[in-house]
Amino acid sequence: MKKKLITLLGILALTAIPAVYSAAQGMDEPKDMDEGSGWQSGRHGGGMDKETMMRPRGSGGLEEMKGMKEGQGGPGFMTEEETLAVIKKNDPAFADKLADFKTAAPGKYKMIIAIGGKMLAGARFEQDANMEKDAVRGLSLEFDSKELGLKYDKAADADKPAIKADLKAKVAELFDLRLKGQEIRISRMEKELARLKKNLENRKANKAKIVDERLEQLTGEGYGW
Secondary structure: OHHHHHHHHHHHHHHHHHHHHHHHOOOOOOHHHOOHHHHHOHHHOOOOOHHHHOOOOOOOOHHHHHHHHOOOOEOOEOOHHHHHHHHHHHOHHHHHHHHHHHHHOHHHHHHHHHHHHHHHHHHHHHOOHHHHHHHHHHHHHHHHHHHHHHHHHHOOOOOHHHHHHHHHHHHHHHHHHHHHHHHHHHHHHHHHHHHHHHHHHHHHHOHHHHHHHHHHHHHOOOOOO
C-alpha cells in the first residue's frame, strides 16, 4: 500500500508543478532580470493559492515545501544527488541547464530539484523507466514553458510569433504528459476499487462464518492453537 501511495504521489506531482514551482521566485534572483513578477503572476503559472498554503503536512503544503527546499530525501522524496543523476540520465541537456542555474539563480535551482525529487520518487519505488522518463520530461517542459513565457514578454514583435509557436508545442506536449499521468492514476484506482468490491462481496457471502469467529474470540470459547 505504501508503495502505491508513493507512486501516485509521483504521478500527481506532474499536475502540481505550476503552483509550487512559482514559489521559487524572488529567491536569490538578480534584480536586473525582472523575472519575479513574471514567474509569480497568473499569466505564467500563478503563485500558491490559500488552499495550497493551508494544506497539512504530507499533502504538498508549506511545511512540506520547507523540507523539499533542503534537498533532503525521505518517504516520497529523493536527495539532490539522486535527483540530478536521474535527470542527467534521461535528459543531459536539461541537467546542464540546471548546473548553470545552480549559480545564476540558486532559489529556482533548489525548488526545481525539490519538485523533481518528489516526482521521480514514484518512479524509483515503482522501478518504472517510462514513468521516470516522463517525469523528467515534464519537469523540463514546465521549466522551458516558464522561460519562454518570460522571453515572449520581452521579445520584439517580430520575434513573438516564433516564440509563441515554440511555447505552444511545449504546452501541448506537457498537456499530453499530464493526461497520461491522470489516465494511469484512474486505471490504478479502478483496479483498487475492483479489489475492494470483490473483498466486500466475499465478506457478505461469509458473514455467518466471520460473525461466529469473532464471537468465539470475544467469548473465549474458540479453540486455541
